[in-house]
Amino acid sequence: MKTIGIAVVGFGTIGSGVVKILQDLAPLIEKRTGIYPELRWVVDKDITSPRSVKVEKAKLTTDYKEALADPSVEVVVELVGGKGFAYTLIEESLKGGKHVVTANKALLAERGQKLFMLAKEMKKSLLFEASVGGGIPILRTISHSLVGDRIRALYAIVNGTTNYVLTQMALNKSSLEDALKEAQRKGFAEADPTLDMNGDDAAHKLAILATLAFHTELDFSHVHYEGIEHIALEDILHAERMGYTVKLLAIGKRDEDNRLELRVHPTLVPKDNQLAFVHYEYNAILVESEYLGTSMYYGKGAGSHPTATAVVADIMAIAEHSREGNFELFRPYQRLEVKSMDEITSRYYIRFHVLDQTGVLAQIASIFGKYGISIASVLQPEQSETTSVPLIMTTHEARERNMRQAMEEISRLSFIQDKVMMIRIMDGH
């Protein structure tokens, strides 16, 4: 019997899922692949609290070195998270001759480069399918299935918390605050949801996606990101009326000169676009490539069991193909330039709250004109008597730098109440 020995480090949500799948399906997996995935160790600082799965005592340890010292362990699964101990663990595992599987997007996006070089040097695999899109096999698809294609752009919904909140707002007309509470109640948002809500999580995932899609090294600091914290229900309803739905998109684009755009921000997605139908905790990655055209990959982007399927797939890829260290996802061969946000172009949705007086539209339009921004539509919803009324505009394609300058100037006009809201519109669709 061929086996592959596994140590799972981090006995939390995903770790429990991996243990569960191995306990339930190891004999089936052996039938399918000829290799039995054998759980040797489960490592955690806390090995006494009850979990959703039971692990025999002899396999539990608080000391990861015990697992690393076991020669029967071929794969170390890093599920502790964070950028400190996780780094050390992966480094020591590779140096100790183990393959590594991880779901740690923040670590890979910010400190991955060195670890991948180390893996290469040690002729070991460092796989990370679970780091983006949970159980959606997007990294394999980009690296292996599209090896004979050229990706032009990615549009991805890769954060379940924000997608849950935005969906809840749109479908149930909830405020952002209420929608977030609902997400927390249902387990789709953390107690402290900051890193999800502000786009940080999606930005890390975009960095990983873009590295593979564009075969490039890149610095996480080059990814521009904005969150959904300031999206008001009002904006979602205006957008709906205009045929759009608001999504937090992670966008990676390569232009003709091989310069990249890497940005995460709320985006107006046309309602007939596939991404508009990705609701609640679901994720999806839409890929535009030269030969395949548009393709999309959809599924649960988080959660114990979905994410665990990706971890197990990585373990078995190693078992089947990486004994010689040859199953790799990460293999950039260039360093493409990333454009600054000032350089990008987009169409824009802008929502003002203005005093209800004459000449407002003319003054705004004249500032847009000055910056070469042409207006595509104006919407002034009828409103009950209040001093401040909404005014919604969309623009044709404009340069972000011009837009930013125009917005600064408009914001200083005396009839502008509140902060002006600007949301980019998904391009080319």
Added chain:
Amino acid sequence: MKTIGIAVVGFGTIGSGVVKILQDLAPLIEKRTGIYPELRWVVDKDITSPRSVKVEKAKLTTDYKEALADPSVEVVVELVGGKGFAYTLIEESLKGGKHVVTANKALLAERGQKLFMLAKEMKKSLLFEASVGGGIPILRTISHSLVGDRIRALYAIVNGTTNYVLTQMALNKSSLEDALKEAQRKGFAEADPTLDMNGDDAAHKLAILATLAFHTELDFSHVHYEGIEHIALEDILHAERMGYTVKLLAIGKRDEDNRLELRVHPTLVPKDNQLAFVHYEYNAILVESEYLGTSMYYGKGAGSHPTATAVVADIMAIAEHSREGNFELFRPYQRLEVKSMDEITSRYYIRFHVLDQTGVLAQIASIFGKYGISIASVLQPEQSETTSVPLIMTTHEARERNMRQAMEEISRLSFIQDKVMMIRIMDGH
């Protein structure tokens, strides 16, 4: 420089696409993988007609044996189609020590078993990602990404012609005939579209999907299939009004006792289901599995370039992982029983044309009652004065055998005009 030598046999639509990608991207592919895919031979009976790509004369031959005799050829790409010569070609290639990549679903579904056994014996890979869903990486996903999961059901739109026709009917209110002509004009239907329209093509693809998804050997004759030839615009419009869209679905399901349903037929898909948004020539495969949950894979299911990306991905999978014959998709380890259609259960849409007289509904309802079929809804659209009026019913879950018997009995009633139309409703959604 590591290379992999390739012979493309069949210089038609897909063959030209493969040649095009290799000509355009081979240096890029080498950068990505470290292996240069080198086109050595293009074989076709006709090597003189102009193609969309140019191949130097020295690489063109009408004699496949010339390509097989070349020791620098490691992979033979079979793109001739059909079940005769293609079989011989694959057999001789494997026996000659070549790996094989094919897009030939009919051959694999009906005569694949022996070829896979031969490949195994020869320690060569026989890959076929392009046979289902064109460039959508669905076979890899099922075999490798879901290796640690258990698939319960597949719902797939895998025939571009019929999906084009149904979309055209629904969105432009065309008759089936006009929609088909439009599809032919646009190149999405063949001059003789029989094997697409009658479900045969989708059935072959379902057989391949099910073999991988359920890890089972199966006979193509166990796949039940019906086409869309009899779908009337009227049915599509009634369905729309009831919140459904009509799709030709390929359905594979495994029940608790590991018995399978394998069926291709027009199906009412709820409009909020992801599959309802798969329009025109696009394909999508929705997978329900125990751990990942619902996932979906969407893209172009046919055409020269999309399909060629899958062929090139297979070639490079062989180059990277199969020098030892170990990158396999096909590895069934059981033979599951397939249920007869009489045994399945479903909800049903039924459309009658009846004489506009009293007592009609009562008589129909009484026959349904006799067979234990309970009615979920009745719709009798207002109609201009004609002697025959439509009557649309949906049922709750019922057994197909009972349904068939009830329909036979109802069809004999004197007030029934025309043939009764029955369309199954997508379950569990």
